Amino acid sequence: MKLRTRFVFGMGLILALAALLFGELIYRAQKDALLQGIDARLWTAAHMAKEILSPDFHDRLRNRDSLTREEYAQVVDRWNRLCRTLELEYIWSLMEVDGRLVFTSATSPSKDVRQGDHAGFFEPHSNPELYQAALATMQPQFQINNDKWGRIRTLLLPFSDRQGRPGLIGASMKTTEVDARIITILWDSLLAGTITLTLGMLLSFFFSRSLAGPLEKLAAQSREITQGNYSGVVPRTGITEIDTLAESLRELSRSIQEQIREFCQIQSNLQTEIAERKLAESGLERRTVLLDTLLDNLPVGVFMVEVPSGKPLAANSRAKELLGRGILPETDRSNLQEVYAAYRCGDNRPYPSEEMPITRGMHGERSHVDDMVVIRPDGSNVLLDIQGTPVLNKEGQPWASLVVFSDITRRKQSEAALQESEQKFRTLFESMTEGVALHEMVFDSEGKKRDYRLLSVNPAYGRHTGLDPQKACGILGSELYGTGSPPYLEEFGAVALSGKPFTFETYFPPLDKHFFISVISPKKNHFATVFEDITERKQKEKELKEKNEELARFTYTVSHDLKSPLVTIQTFLGYLEQDIRSDHTARIQKDMNFIRGAADKMSRLLDELLELSRVGRKRNPAVETTLQSVVQEALELVAGRLAARGAAVQVTEEKVLLTGDRPRLVAVFQNLVDNAVKFAGDPPHPRIEIGVESSGEEIVLFVRDNGLGIDPQYQSRIFGLFEKLEPASEGTGLGLALVRRIIETHNGRIWVESEGAGKGSTFFFTLEKTRIQNT
Amino acid sequence: MLHGNPVHILLVEDDPAHAEIVFRNLTDFRVANRIFHVEDGQAALDYLNQEGKYADPQAFPRPALILLDLRLPKVDGLEVLRRIKENPGLKRIPTVVLTTSRAELDMVSAYANGACSYLVKPVDFEKFTRLLESFGYYWLAWNQFPD
Numbered sequence: 001m002k003l004r005t006r007f008v009f010g011m012g013l014i015l016a017l018a019a020l021l022f023g024e025l026i027y028r029a030q031k032d033a034l035l036q037g038i039d040a041r042l043w044t045a046a047h048m049a050k051e052i053l054s055p056d057f058h059d060r061l062r063n064r065d066s067l068t069r070e071e072y073a074q075v076v077d078r079w080n081r082l083c084r085t086l087e088l089e090y091i092w093s094l095m096e097v098d099g100r101l102v103f104t105s106a107t108s109p110s111k112d113v114r115q116g117d118h119a120g121f122f123e124p125h126s127n128p129e130l131y132q133a134a135l136a137t138m139q140p141q142f143q144i145n146n147d148k149w150g151r152i153r154t155l156l157l158p159f160s161d162r163q164g165r166p167g168l169i170g171a172s173m174k175t176t177e178v179d180a181r182i183i184t185i186l187w188d189s190l191l192a193g194t195i196t197l198t199l200g201m202l203l204s205f206f207f208s209r210s211l212a213g214p215l216e217k218l219a220a221q222s223r224e225i226t227q228g229n230y231s232g233v234v235p236r237t238g239i240t241e242i243d244t245l246a247e248s249l250r251e252l253s254r255s256i257q258e259q260i261r262e263f264c265q266i267q268s269n270l271q272t273e274i275a276e277r278k279l280a281e282s283g284l285e286r287r288t289v290l291l292d293t294l295l296d297n298l299p300v301g302v303f304m305v306e307v308p309s310g311k312p313l314a315a316n317s318r319a320k321e322l323l324g325r326g327i328l329p330e331t332d333r334s335n336l337q338e339v340y341a342a343y344r345c346g347d348n349r350p351y352p353s354e355e356m357p358i359t360r361g362m363h364g365e366r367s368h369v370d371d372m373v374v375i376r377p378d379g380s381n382v383l384l385d386i387q388g389t390p391v392l393n394k395e396g397q398p399w400a401s402l403v404v405f406s407d408i409t410r411r412k413q414s415e416a417a418l419q420e421s422e423q424k425f426r427t428l429f430e431s432m433t434e435g436v437a438l439h440e441m442v443f444d445s446e447g448k449k450r451d452y453r454l455l456s457v458n459p460a461y462g463r464h465t466g467l468d469p470q471k472a473c474g475i476l477g478s479e480l481y482g483t484g485s486p487p488y489l490e491e492f493g494a495v496a497l498s499g500k501p502f503t504f505e506t507y508f509p510p511l512d513k514h515f516f517i518s519v520i521s522p523k524k525n526h527f528a529t530v531f532e533d534i535t536e537r538k539q540k541e542k543e544l545k546e547k548n549e550e551l552a553r554f555t556y557t558v559s560h561d562l563k564s565p566l567v568t569i570q571t572f573l574g575y576l577e578q579d580i581r582s583d584h585t586a587r588i589q590k591d592m593n594f595i596r597g598a599a600d601k602m603s604r605l606l607d608e609l610l611e612l613s614r615v616g617r618k619r620n621p622a623v624e625t626t627l628q629s630v631v632q633e634a635l636e637l638v639a640g641r642l643a644a645r646g647a648a649v650q651v652t653e654e655k656v657l658l659t660g661d662r663p664r665l666v667a668v669f670q671n672l673v674d675n676a677v678k679f680a681g682d683p684p685h686p687r688i689e690i691g692v693e694s695s696g697e698e699i700v701l702f703v704r705d706n707g708l709g710i711d712p713q714y715q716s717r718i719f720g721l722f723e724k725l726e727p728a729s730e731g732t733g734l735g736l737a738l739v740r741r742i743i744e745t746h747n748g749r750i751w752v753e754s755e756g757a758g759k760g761s762t763f764f765f766t767l768e769k770t771r772i773q774n775t
Numbered sequence: 776m777l778h779g780n781p782v783h784i785l786l787v788e789d790d791p792a793h794a795e796i797v798f799r800n801l802t803d804f805r806v807a808n809r810i811f812h813v814e815d816g817q818a819a820l821d822y823l824n825q826e827g828k829y830a831d832p833q834a835f836p837r838p839a840l841i842l843l844d845l846r847l848p849k850v851d852g853l854e855v856l857r858r859i860k861e862n863p864g865l866k867r868i869p870t871v872v873l874t875t876s877r878a879e880l881d882m883v884s885a886y887a888n889g890a891c892s893y894l895v896k897p898v899d900f901e902k903f904t905r906l907l908e909s910f911g912y913y914w915l916a917w918n919q920f921p922d
Contacts, residue, residue, distance in 0.1 A: 556878055560846055563875040567896045567903070568792035574900020575799070594792045714849055724789075724848045725815075 004212040011204035012197070019193025026189040027182060034178045035153070039142060042155035045086050045171040049093070050157070052078050053105070058095055058161040061104060064122040072121045075105050077113040084111050088173045089152060094125055095167030096135070101128040104167065134158050135166050144175070151175045214242045221249055230257050300406045301384075304391070307362045307398045310336060322384065322407055324376025333362065345371040345383055345412075357388025361401030364390045370408060383409040434532050435461035441496045441525045442476065449493035451486045452477045452527070464533040465511060481510050488517075495519040496527040505534065514538040550721075557722045561733075562605060565598035572598075601732065608734040611667075615741045620661045622769075627656035627701070631690055634669035641677050647686040649673065656692050656699070659769035664742045669703070671735045672763050676705035678731065681758065683707070692772065699770045704762040710754040718752065743767065782915050785838035786812045787819040787855065788873075789847050793896065797842065797873075800907035801915070808915055811838065816850025819843070820858060823865055838868060839920040843890075845874040845881055853884050860889035867921075871914070 053075065060066055067075075079091050092106040103125065108118040125131075134141045134156040143154045154172040161167065214237040224230075230253045236243055295302060301319030305312050310333025320326045323340055331339045336358060342351040353359055357367040370385040386405040390398035429436060436458045442451040454472050462469040467480065477486030486492075487508065495502050499521045507514050517531040576591040578584075631651050635642065642649065658665060673688055680686035689704040710718060710725065717723050719740040722733035743750045747768035754761040784801070788794040794812050801810060813819045819841075822829040829835040841859070845852035852872070859865045871892040872885045885893050894910065897903050 556876070557846070560874075560876045560878075563896075563898060564790055564793070566898045567875055568790065568796075570898050571796050571900050571903050572792065574904065590795075594795065598792060711849075722846070726848060 004208045004216070007208035007212060008201065008205050011208075012201050015197040015200035016193075019190070019197050022196075023186060023189035023193050027186050030185045031178075031182050034181065035175075038153050038173055038175065038178065039155065041086055041088070042142075042153065042171045042173060043140075045082065045088050045091060046155050046157040046169050048082055049079055049091050049105075049171065050159070050169055052082065053093075056162075058093075058104060058159075058165075058167060059163065061095065061097070061161075063097070067121055072105070073113050076108060076118050079105060079107045080111045080113055083107045088171055090172045091170065092119065093167060093169045094131065095161070096165055097122070101125045101131065131156060131168060134168055138166070145172075151179065211239075213237075214239060214246075218242065218246055218249060221246075221253075225249070225253050225256065230254070300404050302402070302404055303358070304400050304402045305331075305333070305336070305358060305362070307390075307400055309333065310362065313400055319405070322382055322405065323374055324378060324380075333359065341375040343373045343375065345373045348373070357386045358401050358403045361388040361390045361403065362398060364392070364398045366390070370412075381409070382407050383412055385411075429458050432458060432460050432530075434530050435464040436528060436530050437461050437472070438522070438528045439477070439492065439496075439526065441493060441527070449489055449497075452489065452492060452496075454480065455526075464513075464515070464531065483510055492519055492527050492529070495521050496525050497521075499524070507538075554721055558609065561722050562602065565602040565605075568598035569595050605732050605734070608732050608738065612734060612738050612741060615664060615738065615745060619745065620663055622660050623662055624657055624659045625662055625665070627652070627654075627658055627690075627692065630658060630662065630665045631669050633666045634673060637666070637670050638674050638677065641674065645677050645680055645686055646684075647677050647680060647688055649688045649690065652691040654692055655773040656701070657771050657773055658767060660746045660767060661742075664745070665767070668739050668742050668765070671739045672703040675735060676703060676707055676761075679708040679726070679761075680705065681708040693764075694772070698766055699772060700764050700766055701770070702762050702764045704760065706760040708761075709757050709759040710752060710761050711757055712754070715752050715754065719750065739763075739765075782808050782840060782920065783836055783838045784808060784810045785819065785822060785841045786810050787814075787816070787841065787843045787847065787852070788812065789814050789844060793844070796903065797907065800904055801911055811835065815848040816852060816855045818849075819847075819855050820850060823859065823862075823868075840914055841868055841870040842873050843870055845872060845876055845885070853881070853888055856885060856888040856890060869914075869918075871910070 057075075083089075083091050088107075090107055090109070093104045094101050095104045096102075101124065102122045103119040104121070106119040108115055110117055135158055138158045138160070140158070141156045143156065145152045145154060151174065152172045153175050154170055156168050156170050158166060158168040236246070295314075295316045296318075298316060298318055301322040302314070302316040303312065303319045303323070304314040310331065311329075312327040312331050315323070315327050325340060328339050334353075336342070337351055337353050337356065342356060343349065344351050351372055355369070356372070357369055360367040365388075367388045368386065369388075370383075372384045372386055374382050374384060376382065384405045385408040386403050388401065388403045391400040391402050393399045438455040438457070439452040440455055441449060442453055444450040453474065453476055455474075457469045457472050459469060461467070461472070465472075472480055477489070478484060481487055487510075488506070491502060491504065494500075501518065501520045503516070503518045505514065505516050513533055513535040514537075515531045516534045517529050519527055519529050521527045572591045572594040576588060576595070579587045579591055628651060635649060669690070673690075676688045677686065683706055687706050689702075691702055691704070693700045693702065714725055718725065719736045721737045723736070724731065724733040740750050743765050748766040750763065750765040752761055752763050786794060786797055788797065791814075794814075798810060798812070801808065811822065813822050818829075821827045822835055823837070823841075825832055825835060825837075843852050843855060847855065852874070856870060856872075859868065859870060866889065869891045870889065871894060872890045873894045873896060874881065875896045877895050882893050894906060897906060
């Protein structure tokens, strides 16, 4: 609303109110003055009427007959005159006689006693309740009644006669005339108010016009400013205050323009700051709620006591659940152990108070235990893992001690089971006869298998490989075995990547051993090798294979060589029959010689085969003997042949001690000397030398002759079964096979050296446990 | 009797009794045939190569047929066989193995090394003489050799 309108409207309102108030005041003053006049007149009239009566007028009244008609008329007449003089309407008196209110006097409505229209003496009043209030208080009372007489103002003046009978004198006057006068006054005052109002309105209109005009412009300018338009100009008005105001407004406008950017900046900053603070405040609140919720939903128990009293401060729901107790008020630092029934796992003795994490936290120490058992009130146990920590104030002093704990009953059980299982596997791992090694693959930058690293090995690994298990761990395969490239990288890598187990047998040259290797992959890019040193087994297998081959050869040759004389015998028996029948005497002898020769050969074969088989199976107990005594016995056995051929035997004088199966050792020399004589060839004086040579640590015995010698191309065959270089020579071809066999059972070896035919031969051989005694 | 050309046979046999059996049967059969007997593998090779004491081709002519035992001193029968078949000048000479061995391995090896027949010496007079008789008919009568 415009200032001008508001001004005019406000002024109008004020003036209208002033006029109304003015009228009302005039009205009230006039009305009160009139009423006070009336009341004074009524008061005077009532007292005068009383005085007109004789002082004992009412005391004498007993009944209707106490006053004569004339006496009564006289009283009424006097009162009529008084009524006319004072311009009253009616004066009357009433008295209570015998419980009834009766007129004792009254004026005539016509004010003329002769008209006889006044109330009769002792005439009961038709409406006695009108006076009950006045008679009850016995105080003068003004009333206004609207009755058939019009608007009436009445004064009731109570009294009592000497006998104590109550009565009253009433005086009343019509106020109709007064009202008419009051209305006139009211109209006059309204007229005066209206005139004042009109004049005031006009005046205010003009006043507001001259003052509000420039103010409105200022207001418009201000509005422009508020809307961000600072370019408006307020013209000068000549009114000092308004011009000053306009100037101020301009200044203000400029100032606002200048500061507005700064303000905008500040506001922006402020808004940011407020927003941040709000966020922080709400964050803090949220965090509090969050913390509480978190604490009560933590899967671990949280319990806190005050320092130094030891009184519990907080326990979350998990803590109550685990301990079976919440915050117990009787708790202090001296009885924490008892109140919360803390015992040590294992010996079940009360947990030492000073070792409890809660107590240590009170001393400002951090601690961790996992051996506390709490017995809950229901008798159940719980094993706890407890972390204790002091809560420090700003000065770094503990003001509370906090423990966080969890139920590890199950974990301990499973740990124990795991440990047991681990122990079992560890024992297995440690005591396995197979070597076990765990590895991880090593890849190059392109993801290709490059090497592998040993992670763990068992003691058997060390035994099989001869490597130190302690040093093997963490080493690359290529370095450990000194092979440059890691052994079996492809095979191991394939298992580590595919997870498919793989087993193989291999000869590993760096260690000169045979291994049986099982490769498994316990997890991706890892592999374990379980290996067994099968070198011995391989050796045995090789030996067995050789034995089998030898056996096959043996069987073959035996069947062949035994069959051969049978063929001879059978066939020549046939010829013998023919020759006897045809009496071919010359051939009979020949046939029989063939048969005899074959039978002899067969007999020898069988003997020697038996001997050969005995060498391996049946051994005489090993004894220590001298080379000379063995040779001596052998020479005695072949003495006949030696003598027949005139051979000379020379035996070393060195004291050589031999240990072994003596009869067999004799057989060795017997066969070798026998052979030497047999293949002595043409020399007139065959010589045989038996001696000993030391070659390093090895003691080598030899039997040398100057006989036929052996072509190098046949030297490898001569120790074979039934091998004979000379078909015509006697013997079965088993001699050297037997010699080799005997030497092998003494863990020795035999070989022959000969430069060729006609250059003699030397048979060398070794025997285990041979030694030379120095004299 | 069947044809006039005598057939030269090289008998390689270490057992003199067995050699005697072969001689008795085959010389009875045809006088014109000549059997040369050697007792070991090395001697057989020397003979065939006409080396050492067998250097004279008149005295020791190339045989048309070789009768070879397998178990021989010095050089084994199978080795002799292998070397004969390796030698271009000798490989066309039919070689018949005559042995006591019934071993499968011997038989297979013999054929693998170029033996053209494998005969096992029976432990029975009748059979042995009949075997040699049949052998004689087949190789010395019916079979044709190049000149």
